[in-house]
Amino acid sequence: MKVTGDQALVKKINRSLVLHTIRKHSSTLSRARVSELTGLNKATVSNLVAELCEQQLVTEVGPGKSSGGRKPLLLHFNAMAGTVIGIELRVKQLKAVLCDLGGNVLEERDHALERHDLSYVLEAMKKVISSLMESAPDTPYGTVGIGVGVPGMVDENGVVLFAPNLGWEMVHLRQLLEEAFSVPVTIDNEANAGAQGELNFGAAKDVRHLLYISAGSGIGSGIIIGGELYKGARGYAGETGHMCIEADGRPCTCGSRGCWELYASEKTYDTADVTLPAHNTPELVRLASTGNEAAREQFAQMGKYLGIGVTNLINSFNPELIVIGGALSEAREWLAGPMQAVVAERTLPYHKQQLEITFSRLGSRGTMIGAGFAAVMHFLGHARVTL
Amino acid sequence: MKVTGDQALVKKINRSLVLHTIRKHSSTLSRARVSELTGLNKATVSNLVAELCEQQLVTEVGPGKSSGGRKPLLLHFNAMAGTVIGIELRVKQLKAVLCDLGGNVLEERDHALERHDLSYVLEAMKKVISSLMESAPDTPYGTVGIGVGVPGMVDENGVVLFAPNLGWEMVHLRQLLEEAFSVPVTIDNEANAGAQGELNFGAAKDVRHLLYISAGSGIGSGIIIGGELYKGARGYAGETGHMCIEADGRPCTCGSRGCWELYASEKTYDTADVTLPAHNTPELVRLASTGNEAAREQFAQMGKYLGIGVTNLINSFNPELIVIGGALSEAREWLAGPMQAVVAERTLPYHKQQLEITFSRLGSRGTMIGAGFAAVMHFLGHARVTL
DNA sequence: TCGACTTTGTATATTGGTTAAACAAAGTTT
DNA sequence: AAACTTTGTTTAACCAATATACAAAGTCGA
Incomplete structure (x- = not known):
């Protein structure tokens, strides 16, 4: 949509700035501190805070500690x-x-x-x-x-x-x-x-460049660059499950062949060469934890292929942090090792130095x-x- | 950088809006028409245009045709x-x-x-x-x-x-x-x-979702979504040359294996199984046009692998238009067929209906x-x- | 305990941009 | 030639941010 600039827009921008600053540091900031953080004038912050208080989005939560002058009035984001x-x-x-x-x-x-x-x-x-x-x-x-x-x-x-x-x-x-x-x-x-969930409330708080891999019945990725969801025309980006990792591999429903999610998602359960003891993740996780070799081998294979795809994405996006989520994150214990091994072997040293791979903290709720x-x-x- | 809203910002936004509107439709718009297109008030447009004229970025180019009233004064973007x-x-x-x-x-x-x-x-x-x-x-x-x-x-x-x-x-x-x-x-x-070149001056004028593939000594892609370069933290996105298309393929300098550009860029010249009659694109193009089978076969193979990678990107980004640029676009005559065949075979019908693949119009200057x-x-x- | 200093937050006048509305200018149509 | 249209400018009003001064509420040292 075409947006023109006028005073209403200015107010929207600044209101947004103030509100989200308070939201992210709820109950720790005074008006004066918000003014410093945002670069807005104290008076402007006062006005906007007054408005936000009227709207019940912000409340004054009481005085904080003084640092040699008047005590600050701490502002609280009213989540309720x-x-x-x-x-x-x-x-x-x-x-x-x-x-x-x-x-x-x-x-x-x-x-x-x-x-x-x-x-x-x-x-x-x-x-x-x-x-x-x-x-x-x-x-x-x-x-x-x-x-x-x-x-x-x-x-x-x-x-x-x-x-x-x-x-x-x-x-x-x-x-x-x-x-x-x-x-x-x-x-x-x-x-x-x-990705948004982990970025705001989970394993990736305040990370600037994040790659979130959702591995379940398929594979998708959410990409955060510069602290913002890199969604393009929403959802278009990150359709990485159909990244081809085997030029003449198995045919996929997407029309292509050798798609990543055929080798590293729950889709493998239906096409696995060996007879699996179970065909769903929770059951396989249970079996693996009781020492079942077939289940462990299955996860090891999936981990390897997960690593191959993850390596591609690392080489493309060079994120600081990779979070693996989705149903398969339940199997982290058996996936992590093989995956990390492949990633360590295949990525450039340049990428590895600042890279961390972890699993979802919000789990199935993310x-x-x-x-x-x-x-x-x-x-x-x-x-x-x-x- | 933290940006706060004030009147200077409003002016910047509106100046930008007016200037680029005139730039994109140079010598065809009057002030009144700019006002309509941007949604800004006539007075605002007049003021901003006056300023742009002073700055010599815009000039009045003379009267246009009347549509039943006073003749419009057409505005020209002063490229010089x-x-x-x-x-x-x-x-x-x-x-x-x-x-x-x-x-x-x-x-x-x-x-x-x-x-x-x-x-x-x-x-x-x-x-x-x-x-x-x-x-x-x-x-x-x-x-x-x-x-x-x-x-x-x-x-x-x-x-x-x-x-x-x-x-x-x-x-x-x-x-x-x-x-x-x-x-x-x-x-x-x-x-x-x-991608920016083709979008603004070449084969992809005013396309909203564009995928530009630069195939030369390596492969890179520029992704335009919603008419804007989807660059994330600049250049990170679109490093698609190292997309793995063969899980246990050739080792690449990037640390991974089976990277796309090992199979579909000029890098193939050094690793080709058969002895090639030449090892650079211009020479191979010359040979292919004189009927040399080895050269043509080489391009056919590269076209096939180009198609595989392009299919991945189509399935990920669903662009309206794909432009192939870079040194290899010189070989379009021999690449296009095999590439299109693979794409047609591997992409979903859903994607194909609105997709067009073309080669760079600006050529080596893009x-x-x-x-x-x-x-x-x-x-x-x-x-x-x-x- | 008192006064000097600090820090927080508010009130006031100014600034500078957009805007609506009236108006002037320059056409066309009947 | 009168009525209507379209273009572009002028005017006054509006409104949000800002600098500045100021009030409020604390600390700290003598």
Whole structure:
């Protein structure tokens, strides 16, 4: 959209600056400190804070310690000003949480999915959302948004362009949910949502260049560059599961061959050469931990191929931190070793020096929380300028 | 950098909006039409245009056709208000142009490079730049910037982090050139520069989602999403040459194995199984056109592997248009067929419907012109807001 | 305990940009 | 020639940020 500059815009930008500064350092900043951090004049900060207080998004939490003068009045981001719903749509499951504006989980729901057709899934979503909305505590703004993470490509209008694992194409999911609940809805790629979750509340707090790999029934990645989600036209980037790692490898449903996710996701369970003792991750993890060799070997193979793909991404994006999330992160104990070995062998020394690989801290909740966070950001607003 | 909102910022944003609107539709817009296009008030446009006229960036070019009222005064973007220098640093060659602010080439220089050590290359660059600066016509602002495209990763401060084909690491190129010439310098990845060139002046004018593949001594890609260069922390994105397309393929200097550019760039010349009749692209192209089978087969193989990598990128980014540039675009006649065949076979029908693959229109000049354009944009300023 | 100093936060006048509305200028149409 | 259209400028009003002065509330040393 074409944006022109006027005073309303200036105010939006500065309000956003002040609000998010307080949010990120809740209960530790005074007006004076916010003024220093943002570069805004003290008076401007005072005015904007007054407005935010009226809107109940910020409260004064009491005096802090003096450093030789008047005691500062510490400002608190009022996370309980409203709630959001975060949803992760998986292939066989619908997971949802009710969060406050600070990403704290207040309620949680799980719902098994038997089919993937839109009307069935939509009905299930509506049920779960209604249930969470009813359980929401009384807050000034109520439930201010719904964020959904889906396993597929999403455009800037919240249309699911393509979700192969669900068999969806061109589903106007945002519109459908907004019509049903009359609340702003944000739709994100599942990996992008997970990346946002880990960046804001998990293993990657305040990392500038992050690569989040979501390994489950497929593989997706969320890429954070310069502290911001590198989403391009939303969800387009990071569709790395179909990165070809074997030129003449197995044919994939995507039309190509040798795609990464055929070798390093739960898809391997169906095509594995050896007979596996189980065909789902939780069961295989259980078996591996009891010493089952076939299960361990399976994870070792997947770890190796995970490492190959991760190496590609390291060589492309040179992140500071890599977080592995998704259902497969449960198997970290058996994946990590082989994966790290491949990465150590294949990446340039130049990359290795500042690189760390870790697993999701939010676990299976990361995507939901991240999706909910997108709704929070939509509610709070996030204007900024590129020069 | 932290940016706060004030009236100066508002003016910057609006000035930028007006200036670039006029630039993109030079000599066809009146003040009234600019007001409509930008959404700014007529008075605001008048004021900003007056200022731009004073700065000699815009001139009134005369009356247009009336549509039932007073004739409009058409506004012209004064491309000759200044000049920029665009440089492409290749492995064996330094190519440079002097352009006006509209990307029109005024002078051109070529300089062979015998070595890659920094001091030697820097000396060559200085010579070429000085020569172009001296030949620059007299303009109000003179030579306002230097843009360089380099075959490697570049960070946001113009530091060449890593350029394997030159053996460079952590070269503060921007700083070095700015100190030598006291003119703003922009450093870009070579593929990103090429993408910018084709987007603004070449085969991809006004395309929203573009994938530019630069295939030469290596492979890089420039990704345009939503009409803007998707560069993340500059140059990090698009380092696709080291995308692994053969899990246990040939070892690469990058530390990995089976990298794309080992199979689809000029690097194949050195590792080809069969004895090639020549080991450089121009010669092979000549041979292929005279009917040499070995040369044609070589290009066919490269085309196939180009297609494999391109398919990966299509499945990841779903662009509208793919432009193949770089030295290998000279061989389009023999590459295109095999490449298209692989792409057609491997991509999803969903992607194919809106996808077009073409070759560079600016040819070998694309990167230079794009690099120069980056300098133009730096000079003109390009403030905008994200909500 | 008192006064000097510090730090926090607010009030006031100024600045500088956009804007709506009226207006002037220069056409076309009937 | 009168009525209408379109272009571009002038005017006054508005509004957010800012510098500056100031009030409030603390610390610290003698």
